[in-house]
Amino acid sequence: MLRIAIVGTGNISSAHIKSYLAFPERCQIAAFVDTVPEAARKRAEQLGLNVELLDSHKQLLGRDDIDLVSVCTPPFSHAEIAIDLLNDGKHVLVEKPMAPSLEECDRMIEAAKRSGKVLSIVAQNRFLDPIMNLKRVLDSGLIGRVVHAQIDSHWWRGHCYYDLWWRGRWSTEGGGCTLNHAVHHIDMLGWMMGLPTKVAALLSNASHDNAEIEDISVAALQYDGGRVAQVTSSVIHHGEEQQVIFQGENARISAPWKVYASTSKDNGFPQRNEALEEELQKYYEGLPPLAHTGHQGQIDDVLAAIETGGTPLITGESGRMTIELITAIYKAGFEQRTVELPIAKDDLYYTAQGLVDNAPHFYEKTNSVAHLGSGQEISVGGNYRDRK
Template sequence: MIKVAVVGTGNISPSHIRAYQALRDRCTIVALCDLNPAKAEALQQELGLDEATVYASHPEVIARGDIDLVSVCTPPSTHEAISIDFLEAGVNVLCEKPMAPSLAACDAILAAEGRGGAIFSSVAQNRYRDDVVRLKSAIDSGLAGAVSHVAVDSAWWRGLPYYDLWWRGTWEQEGGGCTLNHAVHHVDLLLWLLGAPESVTAVLTNAAHENAEIEDLSVAVLAYQRALATITSSVVHHGEQQRIVVQGREASVSLDGEVVAEVTQSNGFPLPGGNTGLVAQLTDLAAGLDPLPHTGHQGQIDDVLTALETGRRPAIDGHDGRRTIELITAIYQAGIERRTVDLPLTADDPYYQPGTLTERAPRFFAKTASVRDQSGPISVSGATAPANQEDNR
């Protein structure tokens, strides 16, 4: 039985806890940790974690000496130190997004993984979605042809009070705005679907949140050898209509399942009706895939548990998390310096180091409030969820 600790009992922790509870025949949660123990105790009671002991600091959890796996669900600025402490103690780590605020911090985590002999997995739970798997299968099949363009809309909406929470809305504590903390999942998916680009250009702004330093809207253009991708990162989009649309030479496929395949006439204009046969092939391919046995956080946690049980690497590891941070860092660098940034970023690049982004980033507005906790229902894409069930975006 794998013994699990959860460090940080904020918004995202119930997603981890419920996933572990759904796999209770393989693991058990024995420790909850939060700087505010009363908060952890309330969650313990709410979710029926009778076997878990509450701690006020993560070194106390490490001192138990019997933890096999820890979920790190704390604010982004703390991920590096907490992950390294557990890894060096030989404890396996599943760390919420973003992996860390800088590439240097990501590499420090990977180095600690190597020293401690434990494994590190960076949360990217959206890879465990049936619609995402169908989209990747369509691209990998080659039926749509060589990719020419990918449009990614990470479209969210947040009101002014969202940035009143103490760690949100500042470059130092949150590490960035919507590009880092909301679009991180879409960036990971783009890299999974298409690989890394050769260069990036970007524009950043704060369009609607006068109580936050950071950007609430960015648009990035990624250049591949013969393709472009665009990423819109936003917390100003009403309706939160998120999408990924892949344009191939022969057909386009979308995350929502739409398939379009044009056929040329002799003059180069599209033939009405398009390639119905290819549309049918791609539609049948998607329909023929078996549903995932576990989705979202439960899907990734199932994989991490299997990795521990079998001695293999997890499907999503720290190198995946680092690649996502590298691309997001390049987007910030391009937007701040108003120039094209080539990838990969090297260790002598100023933005590789911690502190450079915080030092050079624009302060669009001053943060005007700082509350320790927020109450009230949490809603995602128009659907209201019970409190504390949303991602920690």
Template sequence: MIRVAIIGTGNISAAHINAYLAFPERCKIVALVDIYPEKAQAKKEQFGLDADVYDSHKLLLGSEDIDLVSICTPPFSHAEIAVDFLNDSRHVIVEKPMAASLEECDRMNAAAAKRGTVFSVIAQNRFLNPIMNLKHVLDSGKIGRVLHAQVDSFWWRGHCYYDLWWRGLWSKEGGGCTLNHAVHHIDMLGWMMGLPNKVSALLSNAAHDNAEIEDISIAALQYEKGAVAQVTSSVIHHGEEQQLIFQGENARISAPWKVHASTSLENGFPKKNEELEQELNDLYSTLPQLTHQAHEGQIENVLTAIETGGAPFITGESGRMTIELITAIYKAGFQQKTVELPITKSDPYYTVQGIMENAPHFYEKTNSVINLGSSQEITLGGSYSSK
């Protein structure tokens, strides 16, 4: 039985709690931690957990009663908490974003490697059937080399969203929608295409004058052999319509699933390639379905890694790759010029301090509250199912 501690009991912790409760024969939540212990107590009562409540994660260090820790705290604290538990030889799952800087990512990964523990960064959208199957179709090579990718990470958040005490601040959130919302889609793009060679970006705050950070960014990415991608990160888009589109040499595929394929007429204009479209649709429809999806799927994968001594599907190195691309977008947007990857250790943007020294303050935070009303409803991204 794997004994679990949840660190941070805000809204996202419910996704972790529900996922662990789906495997009662394999794990048990034994501890809840929050700097506001009344919030942890409320979660304990809400889910009927037989768990102890603490107001500091440090109270669990050295305990032999914890095997696995889920870190669900604000981004600025991820690295400290993760390194503490990894150095304590505990397995760790950390919510997205992995950290606010590459330096923090490297410290976390070094601690995991030193102790040989399982370390995974939440990227639950990879554990959705439409996303997993899109990856399989890409890997089949049937659409040819990817020439262009379009990533629409469209979210909507009201003005009061940034009144929460840790949101809207570079020093606490580590960034705006690019780091904290589009991280899902940037992770999926990196998984499917790898890192680009060059990045250009535009950042803005169009609708939230109570936040220092951006509420929209548009990035242009350049890959080898001329392939390009565009990534729009936003919390100002009504409807929260999210999609990933890949234009290959032979066909276009996407999540939500849609296929178009063309061949060339003698004059260069397109002719529908019905045979390839049917082949791609047949391949997609016959791919296996995941037994567990989203947070439940990723946590089941981590439990399996712990039980078998294997590696999780999404590792700390994978989480670092996502942060490197986001860091490049910020660097390009802050400097208003094209930047090259990789981001080296000598780069000012490698550290939190360097990012803070260069980050623009679009506005200053004007309000700070401990909790945002009574509603616990949050959105975790699109289902990517075809309408």
């Protein structure tokens, strides 16, 4: 029986807590940690849990009665907390994004290697049937070599969203929609296609004049072999219609699921390849559903890795790859030029301070509140979440 602590009891912690509670025979939540003790107490009361209440993650150190810790704090604190816990011999699951900088990611990975403990980064959308199945179809080779990917990470957030004290600042949120919203879809792209060789990007703040950071970015990615991708990251799109599209040499597939295949006429113009479409549809429909989805699916995966001594699907290295691509988008957008990957350790943008020092302030943050809409439901995105 693994004993769990939750560090940070804000909105996203509920997804972790409810997921752990789905596995009562495998784990037990033992402690809530929050720098605002009242917030931890309220969260425990909301869920009817009798847990220890602490006000610092350091109070978990030196204890052998905590096995796994979920870190659900603002991004700027992820590295310090995770490294302390890993060095103390605890397994760690960190909410997205892994950290604002590659330097912090590397220190987290090194701490995990030294301790031999599991470090996993939340990318719960991989554990949705439409995304997992899309990956499986890609891996089947049926669509041929991928030549183009289109990532539409479309979200919408109201003006007051950035009034929360840590949001809207490069120094505390680490970035805008590219880092904190599109991280889900950029993770999917990296998982399915790997890292590009070159990135160009445009960044802007079109609707939130109470934030320093971008609320939309558009990036163009160059891969080897002539392959390209485009990534739109936004919190200004009504309807939050998100999609991941892969154009292969033989067919097009996507989440939400859609398939279209073409072959060439003698004159080079397209004609529909219904036989391949039927084959792809049959393959897709024959894939087994996931036993657990979303955060619950990822927590099941992390628990299994700890129980068996295995490796979770989403490792520290996976989280780092996503941050490297996001860092490249920021560098390209800030400097208004095409940049090459990988990002070197002596690069200005390798550290969080380097990024903050070079980031544009689209606006200055004008309001700061401790809490926003406490107890209200939050959305975790994906218009494909309930579709096979």
